[in-house]
Amino acid sequence: MIEGIGVFDVLVVSTAMFFIGIYGFLVRKNLITILMSVELVLNAVVINFVIFNKYLYPEMLQGYMFGLFAIGIAAAEAAVAIAIILNVFRRMKGIDVEHVDTMKY
Amino acid sequence: MHTELFSNTIWILVVLFFAFVIVGLFGNRLKPMLSGAISTAAILFAAVISYTTAYFYFFEQGMIDGKYAMLIPFEHEWLRFADTLIINMGIMIDPISVMMLVVVTTVSSMVHIYSFGYMKGEKGFERYYAFLSLFSFSMLGLVMSTNLFQMYIFWELVGVSSYLLIGFYYQKPSAVAASKKAFIVTRFADLGFLIGILLLSYYTRTFDFATLLGPDSTAISSMTGLSFMGISTITWVMVLIFMGGAGKSAMFPLHIWLPDAMEGPTPVSALIHAATMVVAGVFLVARLFGIYIGAPDALAVIAFIGAFTSLFAAIIAVTQNDIKRVLAFSTISQIGYMMLALGVSGYGGEEGLGFMASMFHLFTHAMFKALLFLGAGAVIHAVHSNYMSEMGSLRKYLPITHITFLIAALAISGIPPFAGFFSKDEILVAAWANNQLYFWTEWFVAGLTAFYMFRLYFSVFCGENRNYEKKPHEAPVSMLIALVYLAIASAVVGFIPFSQLVTSDGIPFDIHFHWNIALPSIGIALVGIGIAAWMYLKPGTAADKMAASMPGLYKLSLNKFYIDEVWLWITHKIIFKGISTPIAWFDKHVVDGSMNGIAWVTQRVSEKSKGLQSGQLQQYGYAMVLGAVAFVLLLLYWGAR
Numbered sequence: 001m002i003e004g005i006g007v008f009d010v011l012v013v014s015t016a017m018f019f020i021g022i023y024g025f026l027v028r029k030n031l032i033t034i035l036m037s038v039e040l041v042l043n044a045v046v047i048n049f050v051i052f053n054k055y056l057y058p059e060m061l062q063g064y065m066f067g068l069f070a071i072g073i074a075a076a077e078a079a080v081a082i083a084i085i086l087n088v089f090r091r092m093k094g095i096d097v098e099h100v101d102t103m104k105y
Numbered sequence: 106m107h108t109e110l111f112s113n114t115i116w117i118l119v120v121l122f123f124a125f126v127i128v129g130l131f132g133n134r135l136k137p138m139l140s141g142a143i144s145t146a147a148i149l150f151a152a153v154i155s156y157t158t159a160y161f162y163f164f165e166q167g168m169i170d171g172k173y174a175m176l177i178p179f180e181h182e183w184l185r186f187a188d189t190l191i192i193n194m195g196i197m198i199d200p201i202s203v204m205m206l207v208v209v210t211t212v213s214s215m216v217h218i219y220s221f222g223y224m225k226g227e228k229g230f231e232r233y234y235a236f237l238s239l240f241s242f243s244m245l246g247l248v249m250s251t252n253l254f255q256m257y258i259f260w261e262l263v264g265v266s267s268y269l270l271i272g273f274y275y276q277k278p279s280a281v282a283a284s285k286k287a288f289i290v291t292r293f294a295d296l297g298f299l300i301g302i303l304l305l306s307y308y309t310r311t312f313d314f315a316t317l318l319g320p321d322s323t324a325i326s327s328m329t330g331l332s333f334m335g336i337s338t339i340t341w342v343m344v345l346i347f348m349g350g351a352g353k354s355a356m357f358p359l360h361i362w363l364p365d366a367m368e369g370p371t372p373v374s375a376l377i378h379a380a381t382m383v384v385a386g387v388f389l390v391a392r393l394f395g396i397y398i399g400a401p402d403a404l405a406v407i408a409f410i411g412a413f414t415s416l417f418a419a420i421i422a423v424t425q426n427d428i429k430r431v432l433a434f435s436t437i438s439q440i441g442y443m444m445l446a447l448g449v450s451g452y453g454g455e456e457g458l459g460f461m462a463s464m465f466h467l468f469t470h471a472m473f474k475a476l477l478f479l480g481a482g483a484v485i486h487a488v489h490s491n492y493m494s495e496m497g498s499l500r501k502y503l504p505i506t507h508i509t510f511l512i513a514a515l516a517i518s519g520i521p522p523f524a525g526f527f528s529k530d531e532i533l534v535a536a537w538a539n540n541q542l543y544f545w546t547e548w549f550v551a552g553l554t555a556f557y558m559f560r561l562y563f564s565v566f567c568g569e570n571r572n573y574e575k576k577p578h579e580a581p582v583s584m585l586i587a588l589v590y591l592a593i594a595s596a597v598v599g600f601i602p603f604s605q606l607v608t609s610d611g612i613p614f615d616i617h618f619h620w621n622i623a624l625p626s627i628g629i630a631l632v633g634i635g636i637a638a639w640m641y642l643k644p645g646t647a648a649d650k651m652a653a654s655m656p657g658l659y660k661l662s663l664n665k666f667y668i669d670e671v672w673l674w675i676t677h678k679i680i681f682k683g684i685s686t687p688i689a690w691f692d693k694h695v696v697d698g699s700m701n702g703i704a705w706v707t708q709r710v711s712e713k714s715k716g717l718q719s720g721q722l723q724q725y726g727y728a729m730v731l732g733a734v735a736f737v738l739l740l741l742y743w744g745a746r
Contacts, residue, residue: 026726034722101720 010051018044031085031095035078042074110166111178111198114158114249117151117206118196121242124148125235132231138221140231144238145217151245152210155203162203163606173611175199175315180251189310195251197314200607201391201464205248208471209381211594213241216376219479219587222580223372223486233273233370240266244381248388252312253302256389260298260353263385264291267377271369283365290362294352301345305396308338318395325399336402343403347390354386355437356444357414361669363437367429371482374429379436379478380471387443387467394460394609398452408448412536412543415441417666419553423560424652424662427491428481431561432474435517438550439470445547446532449539450609457609458538458616462531465603469524472598473516476591480510483584484565487577493561497568502577505585507566509592514562516595518555518630524599526627531603533622551626555633563641 017040024037046067053063089095124147132140162173180195217237224233243262250256265288272284306312308327331338350356355363366378377383390397390407397404415438422434443463450459483506488496500507516523519530529551536543580588605613640651652659661667 022730026723026730097722100722104718104720 014044014047125238129235137230144234155206155210212380215587222584270373280368283368287362297345298349340402343400350386350389375478379474411444422557459535460609466528473513473595476513483580500566509588527599552629552633555630559637
């Protein structure tokens, strides 16, 4: 553990990141920004994995590995999401999330 | 060892069933004559097996310890619902089933051959033969059933083939109506039969005839002491089963379908509605006679209905003008004789004389009544009319038909030495021993029978010379073969020593000839013939005068005592108005209404709530987050407690 920084401090950061992500997801209208917010949420979770692993089971590696795994998944997911956003842009002539509603009832 | 000998009887059913399937499925691709030939070959094959079976059963192998045994050469487990509820399919060989094999295959073969001539050139020739094969299959399956349930299945199959054949001319509205009437009336009666079967098997825990009728049967003892509405249970059960038999055998008041069934082709009337299917009810009572004997009240009901029906139908037959309807009512009357004989019979030895007489009459009646119908068919074929008023002096044109018809008419009137005399005489003896009122009723009916039969005979074959537009021609050879064969049968089957072969308990006994019964019955038959000759031989006004002298009775009889109208009134005013209309209302407004209500509510709710599915991603997001928060709060709350 880095000197002077405790578990609590890190958790404050990750919680802040998580709720900033949620907030962004709910209020931003641009799909790219929504995607970025989702990434914030994901990364908050990854931080939690790492810090709890370090703090609770310092001799084990599962938390790190899972964090790496989540990062990999997030990368792939971002690629897919951007591909979808590109298609949405072509179809809707824009990426405002409020206009993407053709699948409603 | 005895049973294996008769295992070839299974081929009767197999061959007839395949004849039905082949002719029914591929008949329209075969030449009509070929499909007829397939069916005829199948029934002739069945007849050969039946005759040999009868020979071996009665004269070689059937007698075990001085008693004709009940053999089961083939039985297979068909349905096993539970260890106590198993339904088998099999074949039973005993005196009455062997006798019925002979009756059914004889008449059916003759009808098959006869139909080559009668149905020649008809549209649907192959369909006709397919149905005939189906009928023969089901009827033979019925008589050889090993248990009540199998019998019930074949019983319904027989009803279906009867329905199909009555409605053979399906473009004729009256034929369609008649077929529906026959089906519905017999179905209604079969409801009683079904309830009876269920009750009987509920108490006895079995369907098998071998168990029900065997020496250690519990059929009667299982129901002793039980009663329902003041009448013992066994009487209820046996009367309900008899209701099924009464429907099939056209007993009053369920007889109304039989006269209408004459809409079918005449050979069908001969086969189904004279000789075989309509005696299924008699056969049913005879089959379960070992149980009926424990229900004397049910037997009394049977005797009364039989006697009443025979009188009632004979009175109607006197005034009918349609040649086939006279024969139809005559059939009802004769089946009444058979039922009466069963009803007055006891069990075992000479006590079982009525049983023997009933079976004997069934046998002889099948021969001469089939012959009468086939003869009537030949007449209709020649004259192209059903009405006696358009016939007369046909003796010259149809010599062979005339002779055979005369033999049959003498046989049914009970003139010795033709077949009907012997069997009717035994019935009268049995009735005399039981109740003299029954004897005098049947004695009078014998006179009526002779009268209406010779009324028919004289007005069709004798009388003044008529000028026919087209000269009537004698029937083709195929029809004559059947007529002559059955005429010979009608003349000689009376000499079969039935009491040595078919008895209630399987033990042969000797009958004594009763001159004091036979002479009055011959006497009244001759009186009947004499009156018929006086009224109809010479064209005159005697018949009209007679009718005018009792206008009420004449009108009642001509209109069949308005029984059809009574049934119509019951169905229309009581059943349709009182029961069916409220049920229809309940169905439409309550059953359908509740379902429609649920559908309506669902539709409205979904219409209102579909706005939630807005397509706005972030609304969903809000909902999800709020839900998650609520869930967490809830968990915290529960966790804190």
